[in-house]
Amino acid sequence: MSPAREAIYLPVLFLTVALLGGLRIGERVILVPPPLFTLVLALLLIGVLVKGAALDSDRLMHSRRPTLANVNGFILLVTAFFASAQAFSMVTPDAGLPRVLCGGFLFVLLLNTIAAATDRVRVLRSLLIIFGTAFVLKFVVLASLASPAGGTVSRILQILLEGATLGTLSQPVSDPATGYVAFFVLVLFLFGLSMLPPRRSRETTDLVETR
Amino acid sequence: MSPTQRPARVSPATDTTVRALGVALTACLAALVVWAYVRQPQTLAEVTGGLTASVGAYRIDQQAFDEARQLFQADQFAGAEAAFNRADPARQDARTQFYLAYAFYRHGWGRVYNDDVLFAQGLEAVNRAIALSPDGRLMVDDPDLQMTSADELKADLEEGLHRDPSDFNPLNVFRRRK
Numbered sequence: 001m002s003p004a005r006e007a008i009y010l011p012v013l014f015l016t017v018a019l020l021g022g023l024r025i026g027e028r029v030i031l032v033p034p035p036l037f038t039l040v041l042a043l044l045l046i047g048v049l050v051k052g053a054a055l056d057s058d059r060l061m062h063s064r065r066p067t068l069a070n071v072n073g074f075i076l077l078v079t080a081f082f083a084s085a086q087a088f089s090m091v092t093p094d095a096g097l098p099r100v101l102c103g104g105f106l107f108v109l110l111l112n113t114i115a116a117a118t119d120r121v122r123v124l125r126s127l128l129i130i131f132g133t134a135f136v137l138k139f140v141v142l143a144s145l146a147s148p149a150g151g152t153v154s155r156i157l158q159i160l161l162e163g164a165t166l167g168t169l170s171q172p173v174s175d176p177a178t179g180y181v182a183f184f185v186l187v188l189f190l191f192g193l194s195m196l197p198p199r200r201s202r203e204t205t206d207l208v209e210t211r
Numbered sequence: 212m213s214p215t216q217r218p219a220r221v222s223p224a225t226d227t228t229v230r231a232l233g234v235a236l237t238a239c240l241a242a243l244v245v246w247a248y249v250r251q252p253q254t255l256a257e258v259t260g261g262l263t264a265s266v267g268a269y270r271i272d273q274q275a276f277d278e279a280r281q282l283f284q285a286d287q288f289a290g291a292e293a294a295f296n297r298a299d300p301a302r303q304d305a306r307t308q309f310y311l312a313y314a315f316y317r318h319g320w321g322r323v324y325n326d327d328v329l330f331a332q333g334l335e336a337v338n339r340a341i342a343l344s345p346d347g348r349l350m351v352d353d354p355d356l357q358m359t360s361a362d363e364l365k366a367d368l369e370e371g372l373h374r375d376p377s378d379f380n381p382l383n384v385f386r387r388r389k
Contacts, residue, residue, distance in 0.1 A: 003226045007233025012240060019244045031248045068230045075237050 001059065001197040007072040013192045014079035020185045021086025025175040034085035037103055038092065042084035044110040045127070046077070051114050052123030053199035055080075060197065080196065087189045090182050091134035093142055094172050102134060120198045127193065131186055139179040142171050260301015271307055272298045283310065284355060288318035305343035309351055309361055312336035316368055320388045324378075325371040334368045337361055357389040 022032040034042075049055035060073030088106060093099045113126050145158065246265070252258045263269040279294030291314045299307035312333045319329030341347050341361050349361035358364045367389065377383075 003229045003233075007230045008236060011233065011237040015237065015240045015244055019247060022248065029251075029253055031251055033248055066227075068227060068234070072230050072233055075234065079237070079241075 003069070003072070005195065006060070006069075006076055006197075010192055010195060011072075011075050011079045013188060013195075014076070014083035017083035017185055017189045017192065018079065018086045020181055021083065021090045021189075023178065023181055023185075025178045025181070026173070032089065034082070034089045035092075038085040038088040041088040041103075041106055041110060042081050044107070044114065045084045045088075046081060048110055048113045048117060048123060048127070049193065049196065052117030052120060054120040054123045054193065055196045056199040059200075076196075080192070083189055083192065087131065087186065090185060091131055091138055093138050094174075096171065098137070098142055098171070102137065106130065106134065124190075124194055128190055131190065135182065135186055139182060143174070143176075143179065145171070254300070256300035257302060260299075260303045264301065264303040269301065269303050271304045272300075276307060276310075279310065279314075283314055283317075286317070288314045292318065302339055303343065305340045305349050305361075306351060308336050308340035308343065309349055309364070312340060312361075312364055312368070313356065313358070316364060316371075317388060319371070322384050322386070327372060330368050330371045334365065334372065337365045337368060341365065 019031075022030075022034070024030045024032055046055070050057055057073075057077070060076055061070050065073070092102050092106070109130050113123065113130075117123050117126075243262075246261065247258075250257075250261055252261055260269055275294050275298035279291045279298055282288075282291035282294055292311060295307055295311040295314060298304075299311075302308060312335075315329045315333030315336060319326035319333065340349055344361065351359050351361075353359065358367065
């Protein structure tokens with residue numbers, strides 16, 4: 001990995017994700033800090049990346065590297081951690097039963113991915129599916145249920161649904177712009193994850209050490 | 212592999228420069244992110260104003276401030292509020308925020324009842340003024356004002372928003388606006 005990518009491009013990308021991941025556009029623009037649970041999920045995600053060879057921590061921090069390079073590696077890990085926390089916070093529903101269920105599912109899915117992680121491509125593909133599904137659930141399915149109903153029929157359906165679920169599905173209404181920003185941030189985040197230094201195969205490692 | 216085919220290696224000095232630059236850039240950006248989460252800016256003016264204020268370079272629009280004070284003294288509070296907002300678009304000047312809060316107080320004050328919405332906006336403004344003041348203490352030297360400290364104004368605004376049986380005291384109609 002080039003020094004510029006490690007020291008500048010990726011940290012800036014992840015900090016952008018950390019900044020915009022908490023953006024909620026409603027009547028006011030709010031920046032929501034990551035909840036405690038998403039920090040746990042972020043830690044698991046880093047574990048998934050390391051276990052699945054999508055991130056080689058030795059290539060970021062190692063006793064053989066110069067101090068400044070280790071500082072860069074540390075900063076990259078920290079920014080990736082906070083970006084992950086904000087990415088999870090972004091795709092988790094804001095309230096009610098969906099929030100609890102989604103949190104639980106993400107937790108189990110990440111543990112499952114850690115257990116099944118075999119190679120980098122599969123891990124990245126799995127993360128794409130996890131984040132993509134959570135995004136669709138929050139910004140398409142739940143947002144359409146929470147959006148102010150246009151006609152009388154849809155309003156009646158919403159009231160019936162709310163009554164049947166005792167209001168546990170209802171979510172705070174947010175501006176559609178939030179979804180667009182979230183999509184952009186998610187793409188940026190997944191791109192950043194794919195650019196992290198992967199674990200080298202044994203042959204490559206031997207070759208590099210020989211040179 | 213011939214020398215011409217070998218990929219060009221970047222000198223260690225350039226590597227170090229890039230890495231040092233990365234640390235500095237990331238530190239600045241991280242500070243910006245933390246600042247944004249703490250301050251929650253609502254407009255671009257608040258972002259730029261907050262950043263310039265953090266390096267001590269923020270200045271209010273003095274002409275708009277003077278206009279606002281004239282409107283305030285002439286009891287044209289709606290106009291004064293707009294002009295105070297124009298004078299301090301980033302909401303970074305404690306004195307202007309104090310005057311803005313005072314304008315909301317006088318605008319919302321009523322002999323029989325107070326306007327809760329205006330009082331709430333006043334309370335927000337005076338809280339900003341207090342937060343922006345060193346040590347949280349703000350005194351404004353203005354003989355036209357009966358309340359010259361932000362704490363006093365805040366207490367009156369909070370009292371105006373508070374509901375209790377004394378609100379129904381008919382003698383309240385004789386109270387005077389500060």
